Amino acid sequence: MNITIVGGGFAGVKTALKLSHDKTNQITLISDKPDFQYFPALYGTATGHSHLQSWVPLGTIFSSKLNVDVVIDSISEVDPTTKSLASKGGNVYHYDRLVLALGSVTTYFGIKGLDEFAYGIKSEEEIQKLKHHLYQAIAEEHEVEKQYVIIGGGPTGIELAAAMGQYIKRLCKHYKVPHGKVRITILEAMPRLLPKMSEKTSAKVKQRLEKIGVTVRLNEKVESASVDGLMVNGKPLKSHTVIWTSGVANNPFFTANTDHFELAKNGKVIVDEQLRTKDGIYVIGDNAATPFSGLAQTALHDAIFISKNIKRRRDGKKPKKYRAVLPPVVVPVGESWAAFEWHWIRLYGWPASLLRRAADLMGYHDILPLGQALGAWHAQIVVEDDYFTPTPKKSNK
Numbered sequence: 001m002n003i004t005i006v007g008g009g010f011a012g013v014k015t016a017l018k019l020s021h022d023k024t025n026q027i028t029l030i031s032d033k034p035d036f037q038y039f040p041a042l043y044g045t046a047t048g049h050s051h052l053q054s055w056v057p058l059g060t061i062f063s064s065k066l067n068v069d070v071v072i073d074s075i076s077e078v079d080p081t082t083k084s085l086a087s088k089g090g091n092v093y094h095y096d097r098l099v100l101a102l103g104s105v106t107t108y109f110g111i112k113g114l115d116e117f118a119y120g121i122k123s124e125e126e127i128q129k130l131k132h133h134l135y136q137a138i139a140e141e142h143e144v145e146k147q148y149v150i151i152g153g154g155p156t157g158i159e160l161a162a163a164m165g166q167y168i169k170r171l172c173k174h175y176k177v178p179h180g181k182v183r184i185t186i187l188e189a190m191p192r193l194l195p196k197m198s199e200k201t202s203a204k205v206k207q208r209l210e211k212i213g214v215t216v217r218l219n220e221k222v223e224s225a226s227v228d229g230l231m232v233n234g235k236p237l238k239s240h241t242v243i244w245t246s247g248v249a250n251n252p253f254f255t256a257n258t259d260h261f262e263l264a265k266n267g268k269v270i271v272d273e274q275l276r277t278k279d280g281i282y283v284i285g286d287n288a289a290t291p292f293s294g295l296a297q298t299a300l301h302d303a304i305f306i307s308k309n310i311k312r313r314r315d316g317k318k319p320k321k322y323r324a325v326l327p328p329v330v331v332p333v334g335e336s337w338a339a340f341e342w343h344w345i346r347l348y349g350w351p352a353s354l355l356r357r358a359a360d361l362m363g364y365h366d367i368l369p370l371g372q373a374l375g376a377w378h379a380q381i382v383v384e385d386d387y388f389t390p391t392p393k394k395s396n397k
């Protein structure tokens with residue numbers, strides 16, 4: 001059976017791996033980037049740890065899978081009547097069975113200047129830019145920003161804020177730059193951090209952040225950004241390092257092909273109990289309007305579910321119904337402290353940080369063979385030495 005999968009992220013890669021076990025399947029995996037990105041580790045790479053934890057070439061993942069063709073292309077259109085896909089560059093691909101797993105994109109909610117003046121943390125390019133910016137200021141210009149601002153009090157903003165202080169201090173020590181009092185500030189528009197988690201966890205995490213020197217400002221609405229910083233609740237906030245971790249939206253592919261997809265209020269694709277659209281296209285991971293969409297574990301769960309159903313259909317068996325499963329969430333706050341939450345279970349401190357380490361190992365092993373998974377996992381504690389070598393001259397952003 002010919003199966004085409006679009007998207008080389010958690011959902012797309014896991015589906016391709018699962019389906020590749022059946023040698024009668026011929027799989028084409030189309031992705032616009034050559035690497036699989038392990039998003040939960042990006043903040044670590046941005047703050048001086050090895051990039052090997054954050055991205056793995058798709059070619060490496062599928063090197064031993066002879067029935068998987070990896071194609072690097074950006075898909076822009078789908079036509080279910082001719083069962084074809086078209087790419088931005090004009091290539092056309094025909095499919096028998098189609099899986100869409102294109103992930104989310106960053107949105108700035110229309111806030112003026114953020115796209116130009118804020119750093120992002122959602123891709124390899126954004127991470128490299130941020131890392132070089134932090135490095136250049138300290139190592140080449142011997143300057144430490146008085147205030148580093150992270151917008152967004154969700155898991156990504158918190159993980160990054162906690163790791164950034166240590167990274168900046170390490171750079172300052174290495175380049176003998178006096179750092180005085182570096183302020184790392186999280187701005188959150190809501191009245192509490194981690195609005196999707198319990199109030200108890202929000203309070204514990206806030207306490208922990210403040211203990212390690214991060215300033216948390218709640219009910220702070222960013223109105224605009226400029227070269228000098230931000231306007232927040234009508235007042236200026238000076239900073240040359242503003243990092244946006246806040247908004248995500250569904251991939252614009254679906255609004256561009258709206259004739260073929262019914263969208264929920266949050267912009268995600270409405271799917272049936274087998275994660276399919278009316279045209280029989282599987283839509284999974286962040287793209288699907290399922291209860292726990294937006295998490296890597298849900299993307300993996302979806303991938304395993306549809307792989308089994310594709311096999312059942314081929315074997316003439318009745319496909320199963322989708323059941324959403326609440327994944328546990330662990331938010332690290334620095335190296336040896338984390339907050340864990342799952343149903344009624346709450347855990348804080350180093351035991352939760354051990355759980356996060358275990359979850360990461362399992363996350364890598366979901367995609368990579370054990371040896372490579374251990375390598376990527378170990379890279380989380382390896383300090384990358386690229387800040388000891390010269391970097392390109394300063395860019396505007």
Ligand SMILES: Cc1cc2nc3c(=O)[nH]c(=O)nc-3n(C[C@H](O)[C@H](O)[C@H](O)COP(=O)(O)OP(=O)(O)OC[C@H]3O[C@@H](n4cnc5c(N)ncnc54)[C@H](O)[C@@H]3O)c2cc1C
Pocket residue numbers: 006007008009010011012030031032033035036037039040041042043073074075076101102103104121122155156251253284285286287293294295296297298299
């Ligand atoms: C910084 C960050 C930290 C996170 N931390 C966690 C965490 O700790 N725990 C957790 O559970 N979740 C976390 N998440 C969420 C998690 O990463 C996502 O839920 C997960 O990646 C969704 O998987 P996916 O396969 O649907 O999409 P993705 O993994 O985003 O994959 C989408 C793929 O599609 C490709 N693509 C996009 N458009 C096109 C196109 N037009 N043509 C071809 N290819 C295309 C992309 O390049 C990408 O390879 C985090 C997300 C971010 C951004």
